[in-house]
Amino acid sequence: MDAVTTASARIILICSGKGGVGKTTLTANLGVALARLGKTVAVLDADFGLRNLDLLLGLENRIIYTAQEVLAETCRLDQALVKHKQQPNLALLPAGNPRMLEWLTPEDMQTIARLLAERSDYVLIDAPAGIEQGFKNAAAAAREAIVITTPEVSAVRDADRVIGLLSTMDVKPVQLVLNRVRPKMMANQEMLAVDDVTDILALPLLGLVQEDERVIISTNRGEPLTLEDNPSPAGQAYLNIARRLCGEDIPLIDPSKQRHGLRARLLNKLRKTTGLF
Amino acid sequence: MTVLDFINRLLGREKPSGTMARQRLQLVLAHDRSDLNPELLEQMRREILEVVQRYVEIDIESCDVSLETEDRVTALLANLPIKRTREFPLPIGSGKPGGPDTGAKESAASLDNAAENPEAGTASPPATAVTPGADALQDGSAAERGETSAASQP
Ligand SMILES: Nc1ncnc2c1ncn2[C@@H]1O[C@H](COP(=O)(O)OP(=O)(O)OP(=O)(O)O)[C@@H](O)[C@H]1O
Numbered sequence A: 001m002d003a004v005t006t007a008s009a010r011i012i013l014i015c016s017g018k019g020g021v022g023k024t025t026l027t028a029n030l031g032v033a034l035a036r037l038g039k040t041v042a043v044l045d046a047d048f049g050l051r052n053l054d055l056l057l058g059l060e061n062r063i064i065y066t067a068q069e070v071l072a073e074t075c076r077l078d079q080a081l082v083k084h085k086q087q088p089n090l091a092l093l094p095a096g097n098p099r100m101l102e103w104l105t106p107e108d109m110q111t112i113a114r115l116l117a118e119r120s121d122y123v124l125i126d127a128p129a130g131i132e133q134g135f136k137n138a139a140a141a142a143r144e145a146i147v148i149t150t151p152e153v154s155a156v157r158d159a160d161r162v163i164g165l166l167s168t169m170d171v172k173p174v175q176l177v178l179n180r181v182r183p184k185m186m187a188n189q190e191m192l193a194v195d196d197v198t199d200i201l202a203l204p205l206l207g208l209v210q211e212d213e214r215v216i217i218s219t220n221r222g223e224p225l226t227l228e229d230n231p232s233p234a235g236q237a238y239l240n241i242a243r244r245l246c247g248e249d250i251p252l253i254d255p256s257k258q259r260h261g262l263r264a265r266l267l268n269k270l271r272k273t274t275g276l277f
Numbered sequence B: 001m002t003v004l005d006f007i008n009r010l011l012g013r014e015k016p017s018g019t020m021a022r023q024r025l026q027l028v029l030a031h032d033r034s035d036l037n038p039e040l041l042e043q044m045r046r047e048i049l050e051v052v053q054r055y056v057e058i059d060i061e062s063c064d065v066s067l068e069t070e071d072r073v074t075a076l077l078a079n080l081p082i083k084r085t086r087e088f089p090l091p092i093g094s095g096k097p098g099g100p101d102t103g104a105k106e107s108a109a110s111l112d113n114a115a116e117n118p119e120a121g122t123a124s125p126p127a128t129a130v131t132p133g134a135d136a137l138q139d140g141s142a143a144e145r146g147e148t149s150a151a152s153q154p
């Protein structure tokens, strides 16, 4: 496969295998966060079948052209790109018609990514769920990847399949984001622990995002959490992920190790004093 | 978690579901990653037992041949408790395929042997074989890891 070789832009695939684990939410929040850090960012909706990135960014009413017209050369790239209102450093290239899936090739995606890379520091590609052609097209255009999963058996298993596929392509590094972490359940060992997931998938951990109802509110509004100055826990986590991507050394704190609940505290104390379990 | 769950947990009566999730995942991923279908795995298991039985008498009932995975390296682990070693290896093809039926006959036969030949029947440690997955071949440390995990007995 022809690697995309333009400038020094980082072209990052955001993928998961299993659907609905938070790819699009991460892409939108990361796009805004990177723009706030002064980077020029293009986000590409590669989920042609079920596009949503426009909605999460609140840009759905401003779409005129899509990736389809850009590829057909019936419009210029800058005509199709939709600039974000508050963060003009961030632009969205919307997904084309679902029928594009019938003819779109990995080379087409590489062409689009190359065009975006010419004018950006970061190109984020929101991949479709699954491991079929749509995913492979999106992956062909990427240089590195973020795999996002939740601490659940089915999501981790599907993430493993995607990591296996990425290891056969020229995509490096591949980093992990663990989403929808519930610290209390983890502390009570009623959920896969952070270490369980990172050990099993054997990927470096880029970020931990807690379960946070503010994510739903922000989706309703079409305003990513990272637009806020004092973001909620999930918003802060997305900001930290952006900073780590830029090379800043932000420590990762496992929220389940900061024990709050009475039972968790008791269990912890017993564990320490008895050394039994 | 209810208070009853909590008490059960403290008394070690019940495994937390997070631990179960980890164990189930490790098992299913070992199979996903090896891409061996269950039929082939079973055939391989039978052939391995056949070869081993030419050299030693093993306790078929408690034999365990399984896939394990760690750090994206998949290993085949065989834990085959030895009843006693044979003085001379049996000729090729004479090892009996492992199955509950033949296993029962085998142990009956070995009891007879033990009566005739008491000094041969000393307890031996389980034989353990480790075959690292393809990924492990370039990685010596992976094979070492496989060996240490093989040393732990069921
Ligand atoms: N940290 C979180 N806390 C609470 N809800 C979340 C969190 N992350 C994602 N969600 C919710 O999960 C749902 C799926 O999120 P999202 O659309 O980002 O997933 P996706 O992986 O892009 O899905 P698809 O595979 O369909 O493209 C959304 O309703 C979103 O609001």
Ligand SMILES: [Mg+2]
Residues within 6 Å of the ligand: A023, A024, A025, A047, A052, A126
């Ligand atoms: Mg999505």
